Amino acid sequence: MKIRKSYGSNGERTVYIHENKKEESILVAIPSLEWSCFFTYEExxxxxxxxxxxxxxxxxxxxxxxxxxxxxxxxxxxx
Structure with a gap:
């Protein structure tokens, strides 16, 4: 899992990125926004x-x- 910080005009957001190479998919989550997204490499x-x-x-x-x-x-x- 990779953790990235996004600094913008609305403050700092912590973004969590998990790559599943076996299933060729990625899960991205931003807990402060209660938001997540799942997608495959093809998408x-x-x-x-x-x-x-x-x-x-x-x-x-x-x-x-x-x-x-x-x-x-x-x-x-x-x-």
Whole structure:
């Protein structure tokens, strides 16, 4: 599991990222927002970025949701 900190205009968020290589999937969680997302390697891409931003916008302001989704995509892309 990887733990990342996101520093933005709305403060600090701790993001937990768990990669399951055997099942080729990733679980991302942000406890402070009571939010999580599960996706497979095949689903990763621009469409997933949009879905994550949309889901996060239900929990926080749109600007932070967009910022977090971009960072999550970058972090998960490194794995």
């Amino acid at each position: 990763a891409g621009e469409e997933l970025n949009r879905q994550i931003a949309e889901s996060l916008s239900n929990r926080t302001v749109e600007s932070e949701a967009s910022e977090l989704s971009s960072r999550i995509r970058g972090w998960t892309g490194e794995m």
